[in-house]
Amino acid sequence: MQQDHPMTRWERFKDNDIVWSFLHSPGAIVAAAITSIAILACLFAPLIAPFDPFDPSQISLWDGKLPPAWIEGGQPQYLLGTDNQGRDMLSTILYGGRLSILVGLAAVCLGMVLGVTLGVISGYVGGVTDAVIMRIADVQLTIPGILLAILINGIGRAFLPLELRQEFAIYVVIFAIGLTDWPQFARVARGATMVEANKEYVQAARIIGLPGWRIMLRHILPNTLRPVLVIATIGLALAIIAEATLSFLGQGIPPTTPSLGTLIRVGNEYLFSGLWWITFFPAIALVVLVFAVNLLGDWMRDALNPKLR
Amino acid sequence: MTDLLKIDGLDVEFPTRRGTVKAARGVSLTVSPGEVLGLVGESGAGKSTIGNAIIDLLEAPGRVSAGSILFEGEELRGRNEAEMRRIRGDRIGMIFQDPQTSLNPLMTVGAQLVETIEKTNDLSATKAEERAIELLEQVGITEAKARLQAYPHQFSGGMRQRVVIALALAGDPDLIIADEPTTALDVSIQAQILDLIKQLCRQRELGVIIVTHDIGVIANIADRVAVMYRGEVVETGDVAQILGAPEHEYTKSLIAAVPRADRKLDRFSSVDYIEGGTKPFQRIDIQTHWLGKSLHDRRSGAAIEVENLGLSFVLQKSVLKRNRKMLQAVDDVTFTVAEGETFGLVGESGSGKSTVARLIAGLYRPDAGNIRVIGQDVVSSPRSAAAREARRALQMIFQDPYSSLNSRMRVLDIVAEPIRFYKLTSSEAETRKIVGDLLDHVGLGAKAALRYPHEFSGGQRQRISIARALASRPRILICDEPTSALDVSVQATILNLLKDLQQELGLTMLFISHDLPVVRQMCDRIAVMRHGRICEVSETETLFSAPEHEYSRHLLDLMPRMDLLGSARA
Numbered sequence: 001m002q003q004d005h006p007m008t009r010w011e012r013f014k015d016n017d018i019v020w021s022f023l024h025s026p027g028a029i030v031a032a033a034i035t036s037i038a039i040l041a042c043l044f045a046p047l048i049a050p051f052d053p054f055d056p057s058q059i060s061l062w063d064g065k066l067p068p069a070w071i072e073g074g075q076p077q078y079l080l081g082t083d084n085q086g087r088d089m090l091s092t093i094l095y096g097g098r099l100s101i102l103v104g105l106a107a108v109c110l111g112m113v114l115g116v117t118l119g120v121i122s123g124y125v126g127g128v129t130d131a132v133i134m135r136i137a138d139v140q141l142t143i144p145g146i147l148l149a150i151l152i153n154g155i156g157r158a159f160l161p162l163e164l165r166q167e168f169a170i171y172v173v174i175f176a177i178g179l180t181d182w183p184q185f186a187r188v189a190r191g192a193t194m195v196e197a198n199k200e201y202v203q204a205a206r207i208i209g210l211p212g213w214r215i216m217l218r219h220i221l222p223n224t225l226r227p228v229l230v231i232a233t234i235g236l237a238l239a240i241i242a243e244a245t246l247s248f249l250g251q252g253i254p255p256t257t258p259s260l261g262t263l264i265r266v267g268n269e270y271l272f273s274g275l276w277w278i279t280f281f282p283a284i285a286l287v288v289l290v291f292a293v294n295l296l297g298d299w300m301r302d303a304l305n306p307k308l309r
Numbered sequence: 310m311t312d313l314l315k316i317d318g319l320d321v322e323f324p325t326r327r328g329t330v331k332a333a334r335g336v337s338l339t340v341s342p343g344e345v346l347g348l349v350g351e352s353g354a355g356k357s358t359i360g361n362a363i364i365d366l367l368e369a370p371g372r373v374s375a376g377s378i379l380f381e382g383e384e385l386r387g388r389n390e391a392e393m394r395r396i397r398g399d400r401i402g403m404i405f406q407d408p409q410t411s412l413n414p415l416m417t418v419g420a421q422l423v424e425t426i427e428k429t430n431d432l433s434a435t436k437a438e439e440r441a442i443e444l445l446e447q448v449g450i451t452e453a454k455a456r457l458q459a460y461p462h463q464f465s466g467g468m469r470q471r472v473v474i475a476l477a478l479a480g481d482p483d484l485i486i487a488d489e490p491t492t493a494l495d496v497s498i499q500a501q502i503l504d505l506i507k508q509l510c511r512q513r514e515l516g517v518i519i520v521t522h523d524i525g526v527i528a529n530i531a532d533r534v535a536v537m538y539r540g541e542v543v544e545t546g547d548v549a550q551i552l553g554a555p556e557h558e559y560t561k562s563l564i565a566a567v568p569r570a571d572r573k574l575d576r577f578s579s580v581d582y583i584e585g586g587t588k589p590f591q592r593i594d595i596q597t598h599w600l601g602k603s604l605h606d607r608r609s610g611a612a613i614e615v616e617n618l619g620l621s622f623v624l625q626k627s628v629l630k631r632n633r634k635m636l637q638a639v640d641d642v643t644f645t646v647a648e649g650e651t652f653g654l655v656g657e658s659g660s661g662k663s664t665v666a667r668l669i670a671g672l673y674r675p676d677a678g679n680i681r682v683i684g685q686d687v688v689s690s691p692r693s694a695a696a697r698e699a700r701r702a703l704q705m706i707f708q709d710p711y712s713s714l715n716s717r718m719r720v721l722d723i724v725a726e727p728i729r730f731y732k733l734t735s736s737e738a739e740t741r742k743i744v745g746d747l748l749d750h751v752g753l754g755a756k757a758a759l760r761y762p763h764e765f766s767g768g769q770r771q772r773i774s775i776a777r778a779l780a781s782r783p784r785i786l787i788c789d790e791p792t793s794a795l796d797v798s799v800q801a802t803i804l805n806l807l808k809d810l811q812q813e814l815g816l817t818m819l820f821i822s823h824d825l826p827v828v829r830q831m832c833d834r835i836a837v838m839r840h841g842r843i844c845e846v847s848e849t850e851t852l853f854s855a856p857e858h859e860y861s862r863h864l865l866d867l868m869p870r871m872d873l874l875g876s877a878r879a
């Protein structure tokens with residue numbers, strides 16, 4: 001494949017096996033479409049949503065507990081019905097989804113940065129450093145993630161003064177979930193690092209005399225990102241679920257700023273009164289979002305693993 | 310004699326997204342019983358594809374698109390999987406390249422043999438075991454009965470390959486396809502395995518197809534040869550005729566490129582037929598160029614001094630010292646390399662030669678002994694400024710051109726890394742100019758700088774490695790098997806490049822190889838290593854004409870016979 005001119009970045013991008021594999025995998029395209037539509041819809045919720053669930057002037061308790069528009073008794077302006085406080089379900093789901101996705105992304109980023117940093121150091125330096133870092137990770141993995149998140153979340157809240165708890169609840173949740181999933185990233189990054197560190201290009205860099213941090217940053221890190229990316233995608237789905245679980249248990253985001261989990265929890269109380277839509281639609285939104293992200297992660301794992309191609 | 314196997318006009322294609330690749334085009338071959346057919350060619354020539362096509366084991370998208378494969382008069386194409394499985398087990402045996410991976414590590418050798426025998430011969434378990442013992446004895450494994458209980462990891466590489474051969478013989482086949490059967494093995498074992506295959510072929514009237522890139526193997530074992538080039542058979546004939554008086558241009562250059570062991574030449578015979586993409590050298594005036602500045606402070610004396618060097622690896626960890634299992638990889642090694650000299654380190658795999666190179670390069674710390682680079686002790690205080698300075702004068706070229714370049718960096722950034730890190734230039738423009746000059750100098754052309762490593766072939770990547778090594782203006786170059794992963798035609802051009810650079814820049818070179826003919830052409834002095842120790846250090850010509858140590862003689866005896874290669878290389 002020799003050409004007279006080096007390829008432009010766009011040509012190289014199109015030529016990339018991953019991009020090609022994506023364009024030839026219908027499942028991945030559908031999953032990516034759903035994910036991006038969901039993410040865009042949630043991010044631009046203030047522009048799309050018919051109502052603002054945080055604006056008291058738009059909420060009327062008289063409109064509370066209305067069924068979806070197509071069911072008798074529903075009103076056309078509330079497509080998916082309203083909740084117990086009279087908020088439009090569709091708008092609340094969009095706003096709630098926005099929060100869930102933001103929390104998920106932030107938590108995964110935190111876990112990834114922490115885990116990859118520790119994993120690369122662990123794999124490259126080895127010895128005692130490696131043993132200490134990985135034993136901490138092992139110990140943490142023996143505790144079920146959600147329990148640990150509840151614990152960290154609880155401790156985090158306890159340290160905050162009462163008046164700040166509501167305001168900082170989101171950050172505490174992000175912190176709790178992020179601290180819970182770093183060992184996954186650390187393990188993957190460490191494994192990839194140990195493979196790369198034995199390759200001759202790393203030895204060549206050492207012979208040039210480059211210091212360890214530079215080798216880790218410039219040579220090893222870029223070559224370990226593929227498996228990390230796969231974990232991150234699947235981790236995003238898990239983080240969204242973790243947030244929903246925390247909120248469902250009343251440990252996460254306060255009901256005044258609803259996330260998908262809070263919505264499901266609130267709706268749960270009305271489930272047996274026949275008001276199924278309050279919990280059903282947020283739950284469907286959560287399932288579709290997580291499913292699409294997971295599909296994307298699965299495809300990415302296959303596409304990035306040359307052995308499965 | 311009737312043909313055992315007759316392939317006629319075989320086309321194999323691999324549909325890919327960039328269009329269909331024809332891996333074989335109109336290949337016609339015949340094999341008779343009791344005959345060894347050598348299928349020789351360089352990587353990508355399609356020789357393994359032919360072997361796999363015969364037994365219907367082509368890799369995923371590959372398919373036979375035309376031609377016929379007649380085996381004992383029957384067409385093999387278009388058989389269903391069940392029929393092909395019978396044929397593969399009973400009538401055609403396969404021997405693969407790597408005995409490490411072609412045996413199941415979790416089953417005893419006996420269990421694997423008995424399983425295969427039961428499947429193919431419908432024998433009872435006890436009969437099958439007797440047969441297994443018989444087979445192991447035939448392939449030259451002593452105490453066969455006891456060995457049945459052993460696991461593959463308890464066997465050496467050569468023994469394992471014998472077991473693989475026994476497995477191939479289990480169904481009493483008429484044809485054996487051996488795909489690079491000795492490439493993963495040391496020379497001394499290679500000779501034994503080839504003898505065994507040839508002997509089995511004669512005794513049992515087997516047809517054998519041996520697929521290899523190594524002309525030496527062909528010269529030793531084959532009766533007839535088919536030379537493949539880019540998916541086509543360019544020449545077929547008797548081994549003496551092909552190797553002695555080849556007709557096709559490709560065969561001629563292929564044979565000319567095989568380094569000769571019988572005498573020393575100034576340069577390797579150049580091969581103009583094959584490697585594309587290398588531009589003619591652009592000579593730079595070394596005396597005035599940036600690269601050459603290090604010439605001025607050249608001293609005469611020792612470049613590398615190694616004294617009583619020792620290193621052992623832990624094989625089995627244990628808290629108690631006496632329970633640890635250690636491997637003495639390097640044991641009391643002492644030698645000196647003079648400035649400007651090319652010093653060869655030869656030995657079989659596991660002899661510790663690469664470990665010595667990595668010790669000198671500072672990748673491992675020795676347990677014992679001392680290393681001085683240009684007079685500077687680099688062991689006792691490896692982090693001192695003086696030791697770092699000395700180490701910088703030393704660069705290394707690695708064996709595997711695919712893993713020795715970071716695939717996520719542009720060639721420019723790869724080559725410029727030492728220049729930028731040590732701030733050897735005052736501006737980025739100057740750095741780019743120097744990288745361009747370096748790439749020109751190794752025959753790639755300055756334009757290569759903006760590409761990524763995957764756009765280059767193995768030989769070209771090795772040139773990039775050389776450019777990177779030169780970028781920090783080294784005085785010493787360690788070459789660890791720099792060409793053993795390359796095709797023979799490319800090998801010649803890389804070795805010539807190294808020779809030229811050494812002369813122009815006055816480099817000291819430590820050249821590590823298992824390939825004696827190559828070492829003879831490259832080196833002034835040679836150390837022979839075995840089991841971590843040095844057996845002998847001699848002048849090259851002395852070693853080849855009158856080796857002192859018994860092991861050196863043994864190695865020399867094992868060099869592939871090349872007496873068939875006659876007029877083509879004169």
